[in-house]
Amino acid sequence: MPELPEVEAIRGRLRRAARGSTIVGARILRPRTSHPQEPGFLEKALRGLTIQDVERRGKHILFQLSGGLVLRVHLRMTGSLHVIPDVRLLPATTRAYLELDGGRGLIFDDPRALGVLNVHTATEAAAAVADLGPEPLSRRFTREFLRAAASRSRAPVKLFLMDQKRIAGLGNIYAAESLFRAEIHPATPANRITGTRLDMLHAAIVFVTREAIRCARISYARPGHSSEADTFLRAVYDREGEACFVCRRKIRRIPQGGRSTYFCPRCQK
């Protein structure tokens, strides 16, 4: 279910819970989880290693392990990662888990089973994320960068924003929310947005990403509790037929790239 902000919240939590821990053993419960790597290879490779740090690049979570190895996890649509006190109490939809020292479990829970977990050398891990564009909150993601990138693409701007090779981490929700804040119609070709409007989009992406990370951290700390800011970040997503918070027109849903895009037909021209 996660985009960059949720992955970032998970990363932070895992870092606090698992950094410094030793991997006593590893089990892949469903074979395709580590595709194309053999489950047995992972189980053997991970045993005895220490988790030195937990990093993130785009929507990839990267566990830096002793021996220079990297455990890379992509959660795709429904994946989640968390540490539980007793590894024997696995959720029913667990795809893989690590047993950590003290009997704790690092669980890769993924009911829809679309996520992927691989072990790499540092070089392989770098190659696996080499094609990603800049992080929206990094120094590389400037207005000038966005101008150059947008000018090179005729794709509908919503699809442009979701292309991980151009910008890393935006997904279906926050791409739509960023376009709403910048008052841009999602079907506009990226290269037709210029100047001030593109600067607005840049600011919207940065704002939405920042706020969403904040919200994701809070909702992990207090599950089930949705804040005012949460609503603010769901101005259009999944609100088809409901009134736009700004102009009261009905939010519309259109297909783009085989997925749903939500937007306000009055605010976003």
Add this chain to the structure above:
DNA sequence: TCGATCCTGTAG
């Protein structure tokens, strides 16, 4: 750029 694919769950 569309559709199929990888999977399972849930809402209508």
Add this chain to the structure above:
DNA sequence: CTACAGGATCGA
């Protein structure tokens, strides 16, 4: 039953 799901990749 169908449609759709906060992702990504592939081939036509």
